Amino acid sequence: MANKKTSTKTSKKKIKNNNRSWLKSLWSITWKLTLIGIAFVTFYAIYLDQIIAQKFEGQKWHLPAQVFSRSMALYPGAAVNHPQLMAELKLLGYRKVANPRQVGEFSASSTKIELWRRPFLHPEGNQAEQRVMITFDDLGVSSVKRMSDMRELAVFHLEPVLLDRIIAGDGEDRLFVPTAEIPSMVVESLLLVEDRSFYDHHGVNPFAIARAALVNLTAGRAVQGGSTLTQQLAKNFFLTSERSLIRKVREALMAIIIDFRYSKDEILEAYLNEVYMGQDKARGVHGMGLASQFYFGRPIAELTIAQQAFLVAVIKGPSYYNPWRYPERAQERRDLVLRILMENDKLSVEQYKAAAESPLGLRDGKKSVHQKLPAFFAVVKNELRQRYGDSLLNQSGVKVYTTLDPMAQDAAEKAVVSTLKSLDKQVKNVQVGMVVTDKYTGGIAAMVGDRQPSYEGFNRAVEIRRPIGSLIKPFVYATALSQPDKFSLASPIADKPITLKNEQGKTWSPQNVNKQFNGEVSLLEAFKDSMNVPTVNAGLTVGVDSVANTLKQAGWSDNIPTYPSMLLGAVNGSPLMVAQVYQTLADQGRYRQLSSITAVLDSHNQPLVVNRSASQMAIDPATDYLVQYAMHQVVRTGTAKRLGAAFANVKLAGKTGTSNDSRDSWFAGFDERNVAAIWVGQDDNSKTGLYGSSGAMAVYQAFLAQRPPLSLRMSPVNGIVNGYFDRTTGAAMQSKCKNIINLPAHENSYKPAANCGEPLSWWQKLLGE
Template identity: 65%
Template sequence: MVAWGIYLDSQIAQKFSGQQWHLPAQVFSRSLALYPDAPVSHGQTIAELNMLGYRKVANPRRVGEYSASQDKVEVWRRGFQNANGWQHEQRLLISFDARGVAEVQRLSDNRQLAIAYLEPVLLDRMVTQDREDRVFVPRERIPQPLVEALLLIEDRDFYQHHGVNPSAIARAAVVNVKAGRTVQGGSTITQQLAKNFFLSSERSLWRKVREAYMALIIDFRYSKEAILEAYLNEVYMGQDRARGVHGMGLAAQFYFGRPLTELTTSQQALLIALIKGPSYYNPWRYGERAASRRDLVLRVLLEHDKLTTEEYKLAVNQPLQLRDRDRRVRQSLPAFFSLVRQELSARYGNRLANASGIKVYTTLDPLAQKAAEQAVVAEMARIKARTKKSDLQVGIVVTDRYQGGVAAMIGDANPNFAGFNRALDIRRPIGSLVKPFVYATALSNPSYNLATPLKDEAISLSNGQGKTWQPKNVDKQFKGQVPLLDALVGSRNVPTVNLGMEVGLNSVAATLHQSGWRQDVSIYPSMLLGAIDGSPMMAAQIFHTLADGGRYRPLTSITAVLDNDNQLIEADHRRATQAIDPQTAYLVEYALKEVVKRGTAKALGANFPSYVLAGKTGTSNDNRDSWFAGYDQNNVAAVWVGLDNNDTTGLYGSSGAMGVYQSFLKNRRPMSLRSTPPQGIVTGYFDPATGQAQQKECNATIARPAMKSSWQPTANCSHGSKSWWNSLFE
């Protein structure tokens, strides 16, 4: 027995002295940043709080509660861990105006804050091969009423016995003999812990002997509080599809959608009730049975003076208060998680392969993801019904303009499908999405401005091998010449080709590469009309560069990774560069806003007349691929709609992909662009026929933003000067 005890003791010591569990990696969303002038609306903030499981009340009195008026939100924010350390709980008052956040006030001292964050949403936990899932909660953060309820129901003599309770075993034996079956167990909490940690669930005398012996050793070696901590983090509490739910921390999230510390007495009692049989007392399937068991726990607490009569009546009359089954504990994000896994491997190598308890902080915006999923499901159903093509597919990437990360990603018409990720992995001609970069190449040269006339006449280009290419406009017409701005707004092909040939194909390719295009570009004239293959992720990258004032920041899905001790794990950092000068980016954005107002995306502008948006449609040859890229103040989005077999869809960018983006904005509610001209941009005046720079006082001019270097007006007006009378009223 001594030798056997030494052997068992070594097993126990190995388990308890080291890492007791291989904790799954936790994957978090971005933290919502709140600061004066932040483009975050009142409605978005409330939606975020609801997603985080905050309770709406009239007056917040405890952590995890909030109240809302027409233009203010008061919230008692939880404490949380992020890459900058532990963020303490705070009471905040957030005020809003038409632009977003007006101010953030800390109510403890009425101080105005420069910035405050809400905690990130826990998206998922990457479970180990044993399929166990848990959220570790240290003993000091486990509510004492829950511990008291556990001991009264499961092991009343816990602090008196030494791991095994002979009187409880004898009492259970008598009850079971009288009943003729097993109706009561005599195992202590320590015995249950020994069984869960080291033994199987087989029913045999030999297993019970081992269980009792190990319980005695555990009780001798470790404190009662350490045993309670281990038990409350190990106990089996149910099943989340293929994953086992272990421990009270995860059970609180699984059943109620809230941290363990925020549960009511009634909710804590239900957790203790479930220990007896999580399947038998499953509260979603057997609500009355679960409520009856919960009420038994509450009655025991009342009988032992742990509850007053008033507290008991209040708790016993409450509903089960389960989380809404539609509010998922684990987010189904197959496309985004595939990007996260790729980036973890690329930036961190094999360092994280066997790490326990790491925390991965991502750029995902849960509200943007939800809006994108709803848009894909609803709009793709309409497009499929209209085209009679049931196998149409979609890929969408949404980025955050401020942090330079991927805010949402969907790779299939079924957003939950974990298969081919079209957001990342397709390679299709991007069509007219390339045109803004042709025009950006030209506008970076002072010889060009938004009023510069471009030839719109039939052209024929030869490759030197007897083959010719004769590009045509979509309307099959030629206008002779059109201003540069109108050529981009109307997405006219022939003027674009003429412009691209003037500035040089290599120069256009260089603009694309500097903007973040990570794919070879074939240097042929057809590239000017989008005969280059890419994915929604690649399109989102280059349009994000435009939207960011020409600054190229490699899109990322991960902001930080912490180890089990909350220490930052260093990784390769991605550097930002100025790919397109800010003045050029501003002029291209001006044109893209005109595209939404009166160009190929005017249907989008008509649906959002009160908002300033920018965007560009794209269609490949024979209507095989429908593209749209657009942005507001918050997000850049790139959408592709097409068929996996590369067959024709009959869709243009405006009739396919743009509809998905439009539906996304209806779900998300856009924030108008706030475009401030950078230094060096002036209001120029030009002759609309020749594009020649004119004085402000000249007749028949058009006003356009221009680089100061490209607006050098002549001394004489082409059409004479305005009278002093007309100038007076301008």
Template identity: 70%
Template structure:
């Protein structure tokens, strides 16, 4: 018994001594593991911190290259009509009101437009907001007056239209807007709706997470999220949408690091420019700045309270709250945001009632955010490569300013669609290419490369090479008129049969369109009636090389074979190449290389250097004046007379062109503002039933119906006088002499014949 009694305490003592030893082992292992985990967490946090720092302190986003239209310039004498300015302002999203009270508004009377312009980045520098009054007459702008001090401005620019952004492979599109330019109510609504404790927490909100978990467990599904704005930003910037505990933990850790490293204002700015706001076909809309343009067609600073609330409302689910597909659902969500603003004492009950009673006021969905300009954009990209280098568009934040006139482009597209339908183009397999230039800037104002203007494919405006027909003739006459001692507008030209033979013995006998010969005709008549035989006779007497030189000086860059057939347009070109020639005529004979790009700025709004554009005086201005005058007669009473009849009282210039067997129909037209060249034909070079006056001119006529022409002004040119010439001989006469024609003439060579060209009597000779 005694031994048994002794053994029992010894056993208890052994068990008691083992317990502390076990806890010590657990503690020893535990704190070591904790230390290891802490070290791993620290290292991982340092790793995440480096990732976050690279993103936040480097380039947060790749900002797509922005492509802008031309900036409309207004100055006394500018060829801009009252209606054109009003249309431009509407295109830019300006609101028409009775009296402008803030930026982005305008009013219009019959002869004046009062506009409060937005501030914007012009290629030549930042332009401040400004209110001006623009006055008009039938020829264009008469004055630009600054409101406030009534100062007359020499020039005033409107902001350009943002045509498109060249989006990278990730499909993300955004327009960066700094926090200072975002309305304060947008920020207030965002915090009230998405993260009320944003300024109190340190990146994560444990109470919000617990509350959301309880609500979701009670509901049996996910109905509420506990993520802070910082967590959402971390997920959008660095993580995927995968739902897992590990991803959520990583998100929380990154949010804490972001909150520790950066200010709340920096976090807000990143969030407001990163948040996903919707889908525009294949493009993902990110950020408030682009969302404002996408949903409402105007800058975020000009949105109403109701529109600002909608931007916050749509964050919860851009697809679910798509306002075009589900307007009632979207409006209900917007009104909830407005109610939260009222309950948070950010707006009054009256403001809430007024905003909640307004419709969504979305932009017209028929007008796309991104312009479909396949032909023009192809030209822009080609120029950027050749003048700025291949790598330009890979730079973030580049701004490309172009020469495109959005209203001219719209008029051209509508003209092509309408006229080609009237010509039954699909049945006849007809195609078209059209180029419109700005006479004053020398830029490409519009371009269409297919009878379906939005078609992405072969660009007939730049890539075809087809005989240009009679469009070559004005340059033959320019060559002649540059020799005033031999030629004037009334000089008789032979209209007699002619047969030419080449070195191989082949013969060529050109014919007039009516197969008739009249013996001789005045040079002006041959031009306006587009007569073939007199033109060939003239060209042969001038010399083919001399004519080819004139064409090349005017801007033709490709080879010209000096064969007699070139005198009737056996020269292959594109609408862009021909537009270059006629732009020279429209620019007082000065050649300026046509371009689609005017300036490119980098992300800091500094100009990027580019290769220059060639220019020189190609045709003497006084000679060019005579050619332009002759082209007005083409429209007044020549082959384009139907165009003149369509616009009575409006001075226009033009030239029809038809290639052999009527395979190609061409027209070049000119008003005070634009030069336009149109080609209509078949891709397979097949015959058509069209002349220049019945095919291509129909497209141009419709273009002018869509865009009312400004009368062509032919101001007196130095060295040009009013001349009088004998109708039959072309000899200069005094105005009171018999049968004379009054036409412009070069002063240096205009020497009227004395005595009306009759021999003097013996009495006159004795008196002399």
């Protein structure tokens, strides 16, 4: 019995010792594993800290290169009329009110516009907000006065239109806005709706997580989230949207590290510019600044309280609360945010009611916030490549300021679409290339490379090479008129059959379009009626090489065949090449290389060096004035008279052109503001049956219908006088003589006869007249 008790005690002792040994082993394993876990978490946290530091302390985002339009310049005498400025302000998202009370508003009468301009970054430096009064007369802007002291300004710029952002491969698009420039109501709404304890927790809010878990368990589905703003930021910056416990733990750890390393204000600014706000086709819309433009078409600082509330409301589910697809759902969510603001004394009851009763106020969702300008952007990218290399547009934060005039581009696109649709009734599927320049700056204002302007393919405005036909004639006559001792607008030129033979024995007999000859016509008549034979005779008189040199001096970039047929347009070119030389004609004979870029700023808003070719005088201004006068007569009574009739009270200059067998229809012309060059034809070079006046000119006429022209001022330049010439002989005469015509002339060569061509009387001989 004793042995049995002893055995029992021994067994218990062994069991107890075994239990102690097991517990000791378990404790040993546990603390070792704990140390390993702590070490792992520590090293992992250090690893995450390095990743976070690299993101936060380096470049947080790759900001897309921004491409801007030209900045409209207003000054006394500027060729900008009242309707044009009104259209520009609408495009920029300014609000028309009875009395401007804040930035982004304007009022208008029939002759004045009072404007409170936004601040913006101009290539020449930051432009502060400014309130001005702009007054107009028949010629354009008559004055620009600052409202604070009514001082007249020498020049006043509007902010340029943001045409597009060239995004990186990640598909993310954003517009960085510092927290200081975001309305306080947006920030307060965000914190109330998404993370009320943001300034109290340390990146993770355990109570919010527990509360969300309880609500979700009760509901049987996920109806509430417990993530803080910092956790959301960690997920957006570093993680995927995968739903797993490991990802949530990693997210929480990163949030704690972010909160430890950075201030709440830094975290909040990062969130405001990172948060996903919607989808613009293939582009993800990130950040409050871009979301404001995407949903409302204006800067975030100008949004109403209701619009600010919507930005916070849409964070919960940009697709679910898409205001264009689900407006009622979106408005209900917005009103919930407004109610939260009222309940937390951020809005009065009256403010809440007014905001809740207001519409969403969205921009037109059918219009893209990105300008589809494939032809123009191709030229911009090529010019950037030539100046700065291929890598520029891949750099973050680059800003490219271009010469594009959004209103001219819109008018050009509408003109092309409507006119070619009409031309389809005569000949199917003709194509088009069109270039519009700014007469004063020498910049490309608009460009269309296809009958479908948004089509990204062959750019006919730049890439075609087609015979320009009669568009060369102004340069033939400019060469002739540059020799005033031989030619004036009244000079008679032979219009008789001629046959020329080349060195190979081949003959060429140019014909007028009507197959008739007049014996002799004045230079002006030959010009305005686009007569071929007199043009050839004038060109042969001054020399084919001289005409080719005039064209080259005016900016023609390709080789020019120096054959007599060149005098009638056997020279291949593109609308861009034609626009270049006609820009020289419109600019008083001064050649400036056309460009698409005015300035480029780097990520620090510092300008990159731009090497521009110097301008030079290609055509004597007095000669150029005579050519412009003749081109105006083309529109008044010549081959473009239908255009003149359509704009009877406006001075325009133009020239029609048609290649052999009516394969190519051309027109080039200008008003006081823009130069335009247009080609219409078939890609396969087949016959169209269209003349310059029935094809390309119809596009230009439609363009001017969309963009009312400004009349040419055509003030006589130095060296030009008002002359009188005999209609038959072209001889300079006195104003009292009969059978005369009044025409401008070179001052040095205008020597009118004293007695109207009659024999001198004895007393005239005595007086030496």
